[in-house]
Amino acid sequence: MHRKARVDDIRLIHREINLLAAEGKVLPRSLNDLYTHVRDLHVWIDDGLKTIVGWCALHVMWEDLAEIRSLVVAKAHRRRGIGRGLVEACFAEARELGLSRVFALTYETEFFRRVGFRIVDKQVLPQKIWSDCLNCTKFPDCDETAMLIDLDP
Numbered sequence: 479m480h481r482k483a484r485v486d487d488i489r490l491i492h493r494e495i496n497l498l499a500a501e502g503k504v505l506p507r508s509l510n511d512l513y514t515h516v517r518d519l520h521v522w523i524d525d526g527l528k529t530i531v532g533w534c535a536l537h538v539m540w541e542d543l544a545e546i547r548s549l550v551v552a553k554a555h556r557r558r559g560i561g562r563g564l565v566e567a568c569f570a571e572a573r574e575l576g577l578s579r580v581f582a583l584t585y586e587t588e589f590f591r592r593v594g595f596r597i598v599d600k601q602v603l604p605q606k607i608w609s610d611c612l613n614c615t616k617f618p619d620c621d622e623t624a625m626l627i628d629l630d631p
């Protein structure tokens with residue numbers, strides 16, 4: 479089951495994101511960053527366990543552009559469609575907001591290809607450079623792949 483995140487979800491998300499960040503899979507995020515962007519976050523609740531088993535953020539970048547960030551599905555729950563469900567929830571929110579394009583910077587190119595994204599040159603995402611890249615630990619040697627989807631209206 480999908481729902482938007484609440485502030486009492488943040489401690490768990492923070493702990494798990496930073497464990498995966500240590501493996502180099504996602505970027506680390508501070509508690510302050512997660513609390514102040516809680517409205518970006520979607521979570522997936524396992525119906526049986528009643529616990530959060532995945533999350534994903536949709537961050538608006540510009541008038542037509544948003545980014546999928548911090549997408550994680552707990553290891554024991556992967557390959558069951560949860561990642562797709564979270565990304566599709568972000569697409570639905572993006573459409574409601576009137577956005578036409580969503581991108582991700584990722585190592586998981588096959589997953590993103592299967593949910594509709596295509597690989598693009600990072601140069602097509604100038605707003606990303608203006609905002610976050612300059613402060614990222616990977617800048618200017620980012621080895622992630624930029625992927626983009628044009629949403630149907």
Ligand SMILES: CC(C)(COP(=O)(O)OP(=O)(O)OC[C@H]1O[C@@H](n2cnc3c(N)ncnc32)[C@H](O)[C@@H]1OP(=O)(O)O)[C@@H](O)C(=O)NCCC(=O)NCCS
Nearest residue numbers: 503549550551556557558559560561562584586588589592
């Ligand atoms: C990437 C991730 C979110 C995928 O979540 P998931 O719940 O396993 O994905 P789904 O089950 O919804 O998979 C959707 C499709 O992608 C495919 N897929 C998922 N992970 C894949 C992988 N690592 N390699 C190739 N294909 C993959 C699935 O087979 C499925 O294909 P299909 O629908 O055509 O049969 C998960 O592996 C993860 O949390 N990884 C670590 C964190 C990370 O790298 N996040 C991305 C940050 S941008």
